[in-house]
Amino acid sequence: MQHFEQSVYDLIVETSTNLPGDVRKVIQAAQEAEDRATRAGMSLSTIATNIEMAESNVSPICQDTGMPTFVVHTPVGANQIIMKQQIRSAIARATKDGKLRTNSVDSLTGSNTGDNLGPGTPVIHFEQWEKDDIDVRLILKGGGCENKNIQYSLPMEIPGLGKAGRDLDGIRKCIMHAVYQAQGQGCSAGFIGVGIGGDRTTGYELAKQQLFRHTDDTNEIGELRKLEEYVIENANKLGIGTMGFGGAVTLLGCKIGVMNRLPASFFVSVAYNCWAYRRQGVLLNAESGEIKSWIYPNGSDTPMKSNAADAAAEAVTERAERREVVLNTPLSEEDVRSLKVGDIVIINGEMHTGRDAIHHHLMEHDAPIDLNGSVIYHCGPVMLKDEAGWHVKAAGPTTSAREEPYQGDIIKKFGIRAVIGKGGMGAKTLAALQDHGAVYLNAIGGAAQYYAECFKNVNGVDFMEFGIPEAMWHLKTEGFAAVVTMDSHGNSLHADVDKDSFAKLEQFKAPVFK
Ligand SMILES: O=C(O)C[C@H](O)C(=O)O
Numbered sequence: 116m117q118h119f120e121q122s123v124y125d126l127i128v129e130t131s132t133n134l135p136g137d138v139r140k141v142i143q144a145a146q147e148a149e150d151r152a153t154r155a156g157m158s159l160s161t162i163a164t165n166i167e168m169a170e171s172n173v174s175p176i177c178q179d180t181g182m183p184t185f186v187v188h189t190p191v192g193a194n195q196i197i198m199k200q201q202i203r204s205a206i207a208r209a210t211k212d213g214k215l216r217t218n219s220v221d222s223l224t225g226s227n228t229g230d231n232l233g234p235g236t237p238v239i240h241f242e243q244w245e246k247d248d249i250d251v252r253l254i255l256k257g258g259g260c261e262n263k264n265i266q267y268s269l270p271m272e273i274p275g276l277g278k279a280g281r282d283l284d285g286i287r288k289c290i291m292h293a294v295y296q297a298q299g300q301g302c303s304a305g306f307i308g309v310g311i312g313g314d315r316t317t318g319y320e321l322a323k324q325q326l327f328r329h330t331d332d333t334n335e336i337g338e339l340r341k342l343e344e345y346v347i348e349n350a351n352k353l354g355i356g357t358m359g360f361g362g363a364v365t366l367l368g369c370k371i372g373v374m375n376r377l378p379a380s381f382f383v384s385v386a387y388n389c390w391a392y393r394r395q396g397v398l399l400n401a402e403s404g405e406i407k408s409w410i411y412p413n414g415s416d417t418p419m420k421s422n423a424a425d426a427a428a429e430a431v432t433e434r435a436e437r438r439e440v441v442l443n444t445p446l447s448e449e450d451v452r453s454l455k456v457g458d459i460v461i462i463n464g465e466m467h468t469g470r471d472a473i474h475h476h477l478m479e480h481d482a483p484i485d486l487n488g489s490v491i492y493h494c495g496p497v498m499l500k501d502e503a504g505w506h507v508k509a510a511g512p513t514t515s516a517r518e519e520p521y522q523g524d525i526i527k528k529f530g531i532r533a534v535i536g537k538g539g540m541g542a543k544t545l546a547a548l549q550d551h552g553a554v555y556l557n558a559i560g561g562a563a564q565y566y567a568e569c570f571k572n573v574n575g576v577d578f579m580e581f582g583i584p585e586a587m588w589h590l591k592t593e594g595f596a597a598v599v600t601m602d603s604h605g606n607s608l609h610a611d612v613d614k615d616s617f618a619k620l621e622q623f624k625a626p627v628f629k
């Protein structure tokens with residue numbers, strides 16, 4: 116077993132940096148289905164470029180490298196204690212090498228362990244089997260999409276869809292609602308795993324297990340296969356689209372499993388996974404721990420299409436239809452008041468990251484720097500330090516909705532002019548944008564390599580005590596492009612898409628599976 120740790124390390128790196136071939140194919144099909152000249156089409160092109168960049172940089176596809184979750188099948192008698200130790204050391208090494216973000220946080224103190232090890236992290240499930248080899252599978256599922264998991268307890272009344280009973284049609288309603296409620300916040304277009312039955316814990320486990328299925332497999336249970344097909348076809352009629360920008364592709368995959376339940380309980384548990392659907396696996400020789408084969412198709416065999424001629428034609432169409440505005444920081448009130456939903460903004464100058472801990476902190480304290488006219492980026496990057504200083508290794512946006520309780524007050528208190536994030540914000544922030552003169556810009560979630568390239572220098576950092584993802588990084592920025600989705604005139608693309616998709620959801624009220 117002298118190679119076991121190295122094999123697990125290779126699995127971690129591959130999972131974090133090279134999206135598997137079956138997932139790539141589904142994303143390519145989405146690119147073909149979506150009109151390239153729309154915001155959703157453009158976002159999918161950016162996603163495709165990001166996938167390629169991550170592979171060639173051998174760097175994380177998304178900066179949120181998730182909760183590392185291993186499922187290990189071993190021959191009877193294999194030493195699981197040693198395997199666990201080696202998995203943990205492979206995790207720590209991959210973190211040190213910048214292949215994983217420091218993602219393990221003490222829930223009471225908020226302190227980051229710095230090596231992805233701690234109570235409950237990583238998650239390792241062992242199972243024995245009759246075979247001679249060891250099968251190790253890993254999924255890296257990020258926090259934003261994890262927050263969009265949802266569990267239903269039937270029978271219940273589902274918003275927009277009415278009564279959902281303890282039958283296939285009730286399950287159908289739960290799943291349709293699960294896709295609706297995620298909107299763009301879990302970095303749609305996404306994949307869902309559904310667990311029918313079990314208790315609250317095993318139901319979710321079953322849902323997550325579905326995410327280990329191959330994208331093109333077929334469900335052995337006839338009625339579940341039909342339900343999977345129904346959901347894929349109809350969830351895509353909700354019009355939520357990539358990043359919640361509206362569009363033809365909202366859901367990329369749906370896998371449903373079933374287990375027994377207690378007479379009193381009927382849970383439908385849904386695990387939502389973003390497009391950055393990072394899961395891989397290896398079959399290992401149980402003697403040496405060497406890799407015999409990979410379980411899912413290798414990403415490198417499915418290059419993402421980036422047709423230069425198409426892209427150029429697209430850019431011309433784009434320019435004709437949409438305004439592109441270049442802004443240098445600090446921004447003035449006049450700069451941001453002139454922006455409208457749909458405009459593309461290119462930012463140059465200094466930008467500051469700020470997410471959960473910083474927003475909470477700034478409510479009661481002063482900022483370490485002058486934030487007048489500033490741009491705040493909701494982002495928890497992957498950073499590495501060498502002799503030359505800090506470097507940005509991955510830096511896509513995080514879900515902005517979590518800052519909704521603070522954002523409006525923070526904008527006014529410090530004179531912030533632009534907030535960049537993903538998934539949009541609510542009514543309180545929209546009102547503050549209008550009052551104060553500020554704008555919300557939506558970046559493409561998960562496109563961590565694409566945005567990391569825009570950061571030319573790390574000018575400084577504050578609040579390192581909050582850990583790398585939560586610290587306030589001051590970054591010299593060139594050519595950071597994002598779309599105005601909430602402006603200072605009371606318009607919100609997010610509110611519009613939500614309202615629109617809810618009206619569409621209501622059309623799925625009538626029974627389908629009797
Ligand atoms: O933590 C992050 O960087 C992002 C998170 O996965 C999110 O989707 O909000």
Ligand code: SF4
Pocket residue numbers: 177178179180181256257258259260300301302389390391511512513514560561562
């Ligand atoms: S930022 Fe988006 S792509 Fe990355 S883990 Fe979160 S939900 Fe997934």
